[in-house]
Amino acid sequence: MGMGIGIRDQMAKRAAAEIKEGMVVNLGIGIPSLVPNHLPLEINVMFHAENGIVGMGASAKQGEEDENLCNAGGYPVSLVSGGSYCDSVIAFGMIRRGIVDITILGALQVSEKGDLANWIVPGKKIPGMGGAMELAQKAQKVIVLMNHTDKAGNSKIVKECSFPLTSRACVDMIITDMAVFHVTEKGLVLSEVFQPYTLDQVRESTACSFFCK
Amino acid sequence: MKNRFNKITTVEKVLDLFHDGGTIMFGGFGGVGSPPSIIEGLLNKGVKDLTLIGNDTGFPHIGIGRLVANGRVKKVIASHIGSNPVAGQLMTEGNLEVEFSPQGTLVERIRAGGVGIPAFLTDIGMDSDFVSTNKEKVVLEGRSYLLETALSAPISIVYAKKADEYGNLIYDKSARNTNPLVAMAGDITIAEVEEIVEVGELHPDEIVTPGVFVNYIVPTEGVNWKWVWE
Numbered sequence: 001m002g003m004g005i006g007i008r009d010q011m012a013k014r015a016a017a018e019i020k021e022g023m024v025v026n027l028g029i030g031i032p033s034l035v036p037n038h039l040p041l042e043i044n045v046m047f048h049a050e051n052g053i054v055g056m057g058a059s060a061k062q063g064e065e066d067e068n069l070c071n072a073g074g075y076p077v078s079l080v081s082g083g084s085y086c087d088s089v090i091a092f093g094m095i096r097r098g099i100v101d102i103t104i105l106g107a108l109q110v111s112e113k114g115d116l117a118n119w120i121v122p123g124k125k126i127p128g129m130g131g132a133m134e135l136a137q138k139a140q141k142v143i144v145l146m147n148h149t150d151k152a153g154n155s156k157i158v159k160e161c162s163f164p165l166t167s168r169a170c171v172d173m174i175i176t177d178m179a180v181f182h183v184t185e186k187g188l189v190l191s192e193v194f195q196p197y198t199l200d201q202v203r204e205s206t207a208c209s210f211f212c213k
Numbered sequence: 214m215k216n217r218f219n220k221i222t223t224v225e226k227v228l229d230l231f232h233d234g235g236t237i238m239f240g241g242f243g244g245v246g247s248p249p250s251i252i253e254g255l256l257n258k259g260v261k262d263l264t265l266i267g268n269d270t271g272f273p274h275i276g277i278g279r280l281v282a283n284g285r286v287k288k289v290i291a292s293h294i295g296s297n298p299v300a301g302q303l304m305t306e307g308n309l310e311v312e313f314s315p316q317g318t319l320v321e322r323i324r325a326g327g328v329g330i331p332a333f334l335t336d337i338g339m340d341s342d343f344v345s346t347n348k349e350k351v352v353l354e355g356r357s358y359l360l361e362t363a364l365s366a367p368i369s370i371v372y373a374k375k376a377d378e379y380g381n382l383i384y385d386k387s388a389r390n391t392n393p394l395v396a397m398a399g400d401i402t403i404a405e406v407e408e409i410v411e412v413g414e415l416h417p418d419e420i421v422t423p424g425v426f427v428n429y430i431v432p433t434e435g436v437n438w439k440w441v442w443e
Contacts, residue, residue, distance in 0.1 A: 050316060051242040051390040067245060067440050068374075068388035074243030074272070074296065074441055085386055087393045087421075088242065088268065089324045092317025096337070120343070125305060127295030128269070131316035133338050168340040 007177045010194060011145050013038040014175050015104050018143060024048050026095070026135055028105035029073050031145045035104055046083070048100055050131040052091045055083020072131070095134045103139035105132070107146045107171075109161045112208040114171035114183035116144065117163035129166065136167035148176035148205050155207035157181070157188070178202050181210060189213055215411060220380050221430045224254045227403050230368060231260050238323065238366035238399055239267040240392035243296060244276025244441075246384070248372040248405035250434040252279055261285045266323070266366055268316065268391050269293040270300040275438045281309070290364065292316035296441075315344060318361050320394055326365030327397025327426070334358035369399025372433070373422070376406040377413070380427025381420040389421065396422045403429045 008031050016038035019025055026048045027033055036058065039045065047056040050072045057078035060066065065076035094100060109117040116136050119129045136142055149155055157174060174181040179202045180192040188210035193202055199212070214221065228251075231237070237255075241247030247267075255263075256279060263286045270289055271278030280286055282299040288310040294300040303309035314322060315337050325333055334351055336358050338344030349360040371392040374385035382404055384392055396402050404427050 049387070051245070051387050053387050065440070065442060066386065067436065068385040070243065070245045070387055072242065074245060074275075076440075076442060079386070085384075085389055087389055088316070088320040088391045089394055092320060096317060096335075115340075125301040126311075126313070127301065128291060128293035128311075128313045129315050129338075129341075129344075130269075130293040130295075133315040133341065133344070134317040137337060137340075164343060165340050 008034060009038070011175050011177060014180060015143055015145055018141070018173070019043070019045055019102060023101040024054065024094070024099055026050070026100050026103045026139065028103070030106050032104040032106065046080075048091070048094060050088065050091050050095075052086045052088050053079065053083065054086070054094070055080045057083070092131065092134055095131070096138050098138055098140055100135070100139045102141045102143060103135040104143045104145055105135065107144045107156065108163050109156050109158050110144050110146070110171050110174055111158055111161050112188045112210070114169045115161050116142070116166045116171050117161040118166050120164045122163060132166050136170045141172045142170050143173045143175065144171050145175050148178040155205055157206050157208060159208040178205060187211060214378075214409060216378060217412065218379050218424075220428060221378060221409060224250045224405070224431050224434070227251070227429050227431055228254045228258050230401060231255060231258065233260055234262045235260070235368065236264040236266065236366050238364070238369040238395050239265060239277050240369070240371035240390070240395040241271065241276050242268050242390035244271035244278065246372050246388035246390045246392055247271065247276035248370050248433065249436045249438065250431065251370050251403065251405050252277060253437055255280060256283060256285070262287045264288040264290070266290045266364055267395065268319065270297040272296050272441055273299045275441060279438070284308075288312070290314065290319070292319045313343070320391055322361055322364040323391065323394045323398045325363035327394055330363060332360050332362045335361055365398045365400070367400045369395045369402040371396045371402065371404050373404050373406045375408045375410060375415065376404055376427070376430045377410050377415050377424070379412050380404060380424030380430055381415050382406070382422040382424070382427060383415060383419055384421055393422050397426045401428045402426055403431060405431050405433045407433055
């Protein structure tokens with residue numbers, strides 16, 4: 001994504017700080033998959049996968065891959081003690097029922113009202129929404145991890161999403177390479193600016209207004 | 214091995230059930246838990262113009278994606294085709310019709326088909342024109358929902374770890390995924406399995422899919438593709 005490892009880890013670490021003891025958490029692909037590396041060892045968290053795992057563990061070690069134990073992306077993982085398997089209807093039932101406490105996912109655009117667009121770039125191939133709509137609509141807390149701007153330098157935080165929506169008013173928190181925002185009833189609230197950026201730089205790179213904490 | 218219910222057969226025999234233009238519902242998620250030997254048999258038999266119903270189109274060389282990549286498929290009903298670039302290319306060229314359903318909605322539609330429910334209500338996708346257009350809306354207790362219809366198929370193909378002669382099935386870890394649902398939603402269901410045992414050998418409490426849903430059991434010849442991480 002053109003970002004240094006350090007920045008990706010910084011974003012993942014900030015997201016990890018939102019995860020509390022006993023939570024059920026679903027992670028998207030990309031930077032969200034780095035989040036477990038930043039959790040304290042003593043915390044008890046169950047990672048949920050849409051294909052039908054509660055209690056997904058770390059990636060399988062080389063040579064220990066089991067094709068019948070994979071994450072939703074098709075890559076081999078492990079199971080933690082207390083983990084379980086279920087069918088995909090049950091896995092999505094957990095999401096719709098609100099049992100997933102946090103989902104951490106990537107985005108193409110997020111609006112100041114927390115609208116999320118993360119599945120179609122107009123004019124490009126349509127990959128399909130997968131489980132993004134269920135997770136965005138029904139997880140208790142939706143955290144977006146994304147670059148602040150796209151490759152052309154356009155802000156991905158916008159007043160209104162121009163890309164097709166995944167779900168309306170669903171995002172609670174945005175963590176970018178520059179800053180952290182919370183979506184509130186009065187609008188976006190900037191809570192943190194990452195080094196080496198300044199508040200002015202964040203303003204210049206953000207295509208909507210926001211409040212400062 | 215006894216065959217008291219005449220369900221145990223071979224891939225070769227069950228291939229007679231598949232024809233050009235037919236509809237097949239398949240188990241599996243990202244290729245994991247899709248029946249490799251039946252898919253290989255379908256490729257070799259040369260059936261074409263298929264309609265496929267299942268979670269996703271796998272990868273070009275893994276799972277059901279092999280049929281798509283070989284141009285045997287005219288339509289898929291799925292939640293995702295992103296891991297199979299050939300599927301995306303065929304769709305763009307107009308050579309593959311794709312009907313997308315959100316993943317949880319898709320599997321629930323399959324479950325509904327499998328348990329005799331014609332449709333159900335959900336608010337998933339209400340904010341997406343892509344999902345909600347042309348779907349009936351139902352207001353229940355003041356809230357609006359989409360009416361999502363059941364999916365079933367003349368033939369379902371699934372993958373399981375173990376079957377007994379009656380077709381009672383148990384699955385292997387995350388390879389369970391959509392298989393128990395797809396197994397219920399076929400008019401005819403074929404289970405490709407790693408191991409076949411006599412009735413009575415599976416503990417009744419461990420059976421996930423009761424054999425009433427399974428018509429044929431075929432032994433697998435194992436996975437004949439390289440996994441994406443290999």
